[in-house]
Amino acid sequence: MPGFTPNFTFPYPLPADPADVPTALKDLAESIELNLSQTDDLSKPRGMAQFLGNVPNTLAGTAIAGSLTWQITNFNTVVSQFVPNGAFPAVQPINDASTNAITVNHDGFWFVFGTAQAQSQVVAANIDELGVEILRNGNATPANSRSGTHNTVNASDPTIVVDAAAGIPLTIGETSGLRGLVRRSSGAASVQFLNRSITLLRMTTS
């Protein structure tokens, strides 16, 4: 019976074993190869994903908030198959242009960053604020992170850009998303959120 190393159980012959150098070297080489491949796989990038939205999302009438949708997958890494729930992409792929909730495939502390462009407004639209906030399972309560601007009128620029970020603990199957915010002093002017992105980085495993 061979001996084994403590970490990866690489086999090596003991003095009492039959002298069979070729077999001993073969067993050792194959064990190193297998374990090295598995260990190297751990060095894959952490779970992370980024989605883009380019279909205008309209907040019409007196609506003050609406979840933004995602159409384009920029990246969605597949983590190591040798970690719990491994060999799956960081988050569930999106196949529907109306997707507004990004479902994570792994437990962990996730850093979520979202940014969105919104139309500049005319003074008569009476838009007091344009903003975004990070959602957890569709909710912004308790708040994750919110950011908005009161400078919504800018005739020389086509868009207003707002962004928010937060670290939020998520377990497998939970979701994150980004919500557009509109605050009007009066009236019911529509607001369109245009190009946007949401990025999720899995920073821990639990």
Next chain:
Amino acid sequence: MANTVNRNYPYPEYTNVADFPAQVQAFATAVDTDLANNLRDPALLALDAPSVRAFRGTGTQNIPTGVNTTLQYDLLPTYDNDNMYDGTVSLTNITVQTPGVYLITGSVNLAQTGVAGGSAALIVMSSGGVVQNPVGDSREIDNDKPTSISCTTLHNVAVVPETITMFVRHNHAGALTASIAQITMTRI
């Protein structure tokens, strides 16, 4: 016995006494230790970056005009895997325990007062001074809508412990009230 140049793995030379079991064991053990210490363990460690999130979800904080007011958070952090936030010691301080480059983001909501005017800024501070560029963000104050500010930056913590805080400063005519505030730090 001789050793390989890069990983220092032992191997017998022609002049060594032939002791195949001992020599293979020495080689296998060296590879085993090297892979564990220099490949597997760092890879596993990197999966769990030191991270913290402190958050104030209840209560409010008075922010006087023209004063750097450090934001406070709830007693318990939302998340902390490196003993960076202890609300029993300080409700304002994130104390970084592990050197490295950190992704920092924070946000604060300021209630409307019924009067417009002035601007408010959210600034990230370290015990070594203001966190380097970009340090924060600012917003103008509306009369009847809250003001929500967030900022995100990268910051290198070279020497620990280093304390990270956030403060609000504004020049509104009268004090403002901060409600929700949060700070997240995670090492990249």
